[in-house]
Amino acid sequence: MAQWLKRGAEAEVIKSAAKEVRDTVEATLADIETRGDEAVRELSIRFDKLDREDYRLSQREIDDCLSQLTNRDIADIEFAQRQVENFARHQRESILDIEVETLPGVILGHKNIPINAAGCYVPGGKYPLLASAHMSVITARVAGVPRIITCAPPFHGKPAPAIVAAQHMAGANEIYCLGGIQAIGAMAIGTEKIAPVDILVGPGNAFVAEAKRQLFGRVGIDLFAGPTETLVIADESVDAEMCATDLLGQAEHGPDSPAVLLTTSEKLARETLTEIERLLKILPTADIARKSWDKYGEVIVADSDEEMVKIANDIASEHVQVLTRDVDYFLKNMTNYGALFLGPRTNVAFGDKAIGTNHTLPTKKAARYTGGLWVGKFLKTCTYQKVITDEASALIGEYCSRLCALEGFAGHGEQANLRVRRYGHKEVPYGGAAV
Numbered sequence: 001m002a003q004w005l006k007r008g009a010e011a012e013v014i015k016s017a018a019k020e021v022r023d024t025v026e027a028t029l030a031d032i033e034t035r036g037d038e039a040v041r042e043l044s045i046r047f048d049k050l051d052r053e054d055y056r057l058s059q060r061e062i063d064d065c066l067s068q069l070t071n072r073d074i075a076d077i078e079f080a081q082r083q084v085e086n087f088a089r090h091q092r093e094s095i096l097d098i099e100v101e102t103l104p105g106v107i108l109g110h111k112n113i114p115i116n117a118a119g120c121y122v123p124g125g126k127y128p129l130l131a132s133a134h135m136s137v138i139t140a141r142v143a144g145v146p147r148i149i150t151c152a153p154p155f156h157g158k159p160a161p162a163i164v165a166a167q168h169m170a171g172a173n174e175i176y177c178l179g180g181i182q183a184i185g186a187m188a189i190g191t192e193k194i195a196p197v198d199i200l201v202g203p204g205n206a207f208v209a210e211a212k213r214q215l216f217g218r219v220g221i222d223l224f225a226g227p228t229e230t231l232v233i234a235d236e237s238v239d240a241e242m243c244a245t246d247l248l249g250q251a252e253h254g255p256d257s258p259a260v261l262l263t264t265s266e267k268l269a270r271e272t273l274t275e276i277e278r279l280l281k282i283l284p285t286a287d288i289a290r291k292s293w294d295k296y297g298e299v300i301v302a303d304s305d306e307e308m309v310k311i312a313n314d315i316a317s318e319h320v321q322v323l324t325r326d327v328d329y330f331l332k333n334m335t336n337y338g339a340l341f342l343g344p345r346t347n348v349a350f351g352d353k354a355i356g357t358n359h360t361l362p363t364k365k366a367a368r369y370t371g372g373l374w375v376g377k378f379l380k381t382c383t384y385q386k387v388i389t390d391e392a393s394a395l396i397g398e399y400c401s402r403l404c405a406l407e408g409f410a411g412h413g414e415q416a417n418l419r420v421r422r423y424g425h426k427e428v429p430y431g432g433a434a435v
Contacts, residue, residue, distance in 0.1 A: 002311055005269055005299040008258055018206075025181055025210040032185035037192050043182035050154045050177065054193060057159060057175045065164035077130065077166055083356030084134045088142040091375040105392025112379040114144035115220070117195070119187030120172070121202035122152035122163055124179070126254070129203075130166035135358045135373060136202045136222075137170035143378035148172050149197060151187060153179020180204075184211035188219045201373055203228075203360055205254070222373045226363040228253040230348055231317035231337075233308055233330060234263045238323040238344055240271035244279050246321050246347055247272070247297070248289045255291035260298040260315065262308050269299050309333045316367040319348045336367045394424025398434040405433035 031039045045051045057065075066074075099109035120136035123129045133150065140148045150172040152163045159177045167175050176194070178186060184204075188211075190196030199220035200212050212221045230250035234243050247259040263269050276293060280286045302308045309330065312320060316336035324330065327342040334340065338361030341348055352359045360373035387393045397419040404413035410431045417428040428434050 002300055002302045002307060005266075005273065005301060006297055008260075008296040008298045018210075021206045021210045022214075025207055025214055028181045029185045029189070029211060029214060032182065032191070033189050037186075037194075040178065040182045040186050040191060040194075043180070044178060047182070048154050048179050049157055052177070055176045055178045056193070057164065057177060061159065062164055062168050062175065065159060065161040066168065068161040069165055073162065074165070074169075077134075077162075077169055080131065080354045081134050081138055081166075081170060083354060084138045084358070085142060087356035088139050088358075088375050092142050095376060095379065103392060103395070105387060105389030106396065107386040107388060108383070109385075110381050110383045112381050114146070115140075115198045115378050115380060116145070117147040117149070117197040117199075118145045118378060119184075119197035119200045119219075120148060120150045120167075121183060121187075121200065121204050121208060122150055122167065123202070123204045123208070124152045124155050124160050124163050128155050128160040128163050130160075130162045131353045131359060132202055133163060133166035133170050133172070135360050137167060137172050139358060139373060139375055140201070140378045141171045143375045145378050147174075147197075149174040149176065149187065149194075151176045151178045151183035153177070153183070181207050181211045184208055184215065188215040199378065201360065201377065206256075222360055222377050223362050223370055224364065224366050225360070228257040229260075229318040229338075229363050230258070230321065231260045231262060231312060231315055231319065232321045232323060233312060234261065234265070234268060234323040235305075235325060236265040236268055237325045238268075240268060240275040242323060242344060243268065243272040244275035246323075248276060248279055248283060248293065250319065250348055251289040251292040251297065252283070252285040253288075253292070255288055256296060257292045258296040258298070258317075259293060260300065260317065262300045262302060262311055262315075264302055264304060264308065266301045269301050273299060305329055312337070316362075316365040318361045318363045318367065319351070321346075321348055336365075338362045338367050338372050390423035393419045394426070397424065398426075401428065401434035 095112050097111050099107060102108050118140040122132040137148055137150060150167045154177050184200060186194045187197050188200055201222040203225055209225050213224055228250055232243050232246050243261055247261060251257050251259040261272055280290050283289055302311060312334055313336040318338040320337040321341040322330045323344055331340060331342060339351055339357060351357050358373045362370050362372060397416040400416035401413050401420060404416060420426050420428050420434050
C-alpha cells in the first residue's frame with residue numbers, strides 16, 4: 001500500500017483561492033463588455049504598467065524586436081518552430097475527410113473545417129515564454145485558420161523582443177502587447193479596435209485560466225488549465241539528482257505548481273528529498289521553486305509498478321516523466337496524462353521548448369477526459385448527408401416515420417412521411433406513421 005513521505009496543500013486552501021480569482025475575473029470581464037477599449041487600456045495601465053492608444057504592434061515595432069535578437073537566437077527559434085510545425089503537419093495529415101455509401105443511395109460524410117479566427121495567449125509577465133507562440137500559432141496555421149491573433153503581456157514595461165519575434169515568425173496576423181484578463185476578454189468579447197475570435201488557446205496564470213473558463217461557450221477554448229503540474233515516476237534504475245532536477249525544473253514555473261515523485265524505492269524517495277534541498281541552495285529560480293515545492297510538492301512510495309499506474313491515473317498529471325526500467329509498461333497501461341516523457345534521455349523541458357509536441361496540456365485532472373492542444377482543436381468535424389435515389393429516401397423515410405411516432409413528434413414524422421409519399425409512392429395518413 002502506498003505511503004506519502006510528503007503531501008501537498010489541502011484542497012480547501014486551493015478552493016478558497018479559486019473563489020477570489022473567479023470573482024475578480026467576472027467583474028473584469030463585465031467591465032470589458034461594457035466599456036471595451038477604455039476598460040482594456042485602464043487595466044493594462046493598472047496591471048502591466050503600459051499605456052498605449054493602440055495595443056496592436058506595428059510592423060516597425062515588430063522589426064525592432066527582431067533586430068534585438070542575435071542570429072543564434074533567431075536560428076534557435078527557427079529550429080523549435082520547425083519541430084512543432086513538422087509534428088503538427090503529421091497530425092493534420094492523419095485527420096481525414098470521409099464520404100461513404102452506407103446503404104445503396106445513402107451517402108454520409110464529414111469534413112474537417114478550420115475555425116475562422118483564433119486568439120492565442122502567450123504568457124510572459126514573469127518569464128518571456130516565447131515557446132507558447134510556437135505551440136499555438138503554428139498549430140493553428142497548419143490547421144488552416146485564416147486569422148490568428150496573439151496577445152502577450154509586456155516584459156519590463158515593453159514588448160518582449162523574443163516573444164514578438166516568435167509570434168511573427170510563427171505567422172500571427174495581428175500581434176498585441178496585452179496581458180491577463182484584459183487580453184483574454186478583448187479577444188473573446190471584442191472591442192472597437194480588436195475583432196473577436198472564435199477560439200482562445202494558450203496557457204496563462206490563474207486569472208487567464210479563469211477568464212477562459214468563464215468565456216467558454218461564447219467562444220471555444222483549448223482546455224481548462226491551471227498551474228503547471230509534473231509527475232515523475234521512478235524506480236532505482238535512476239538517481240536522486242535526475243529526479244530532483246526534473247521536479248524542480250517544473251516547480252520553478254510558479255509558486256503553485258505541483259511537483260510529485262512517485263516511486264517504488266523508498267531509498268530513492270528519501271535521497272531525492274535530500275537532493276532537492278541541496279539544489280534549492282544553488283538554483284537561480286529557487287525563490288519560486290521553493291514556495292511551490294514546500295506547499296504543493298509530494299513524494300509517494302508505492303509497492304509495485306501496477307500500483308504506480310493506478311496512482312498516476314488518479315493524479316492525471318499534466319506532465320508525466322517515466323524514469324523506470326520498463327517505460328513501455330507505462331505507455332501501454334497509463335490512460336490519464338497530458339503528455340508522457342519516456343526514459344531518462346528526454347524530459348519535460350524538451351516538450352516545453354523544442355522537441356515538437358505541444359506544451360499546452362490539461363491540468364487539474366482534466367487529462368481524464370481530454371488531451372492537449374493539437375491541430376484537431378482548430379478544426380470542426382462537420383457531418384453531411386446526401387440521399388441520391390428515390391428508393392433510399394423512401395426506405396429511410398419509413399423507418400424515420402415510425403420512430404418519430406414512437407416519440408410523439410408528428411412534425412418530424414411528416415418530414416419523413418412526405419418523402420415516403422413522393423418517392424415511395426405509398427399512402428401515409430397525415431400525422432400518422434408508415435406501415
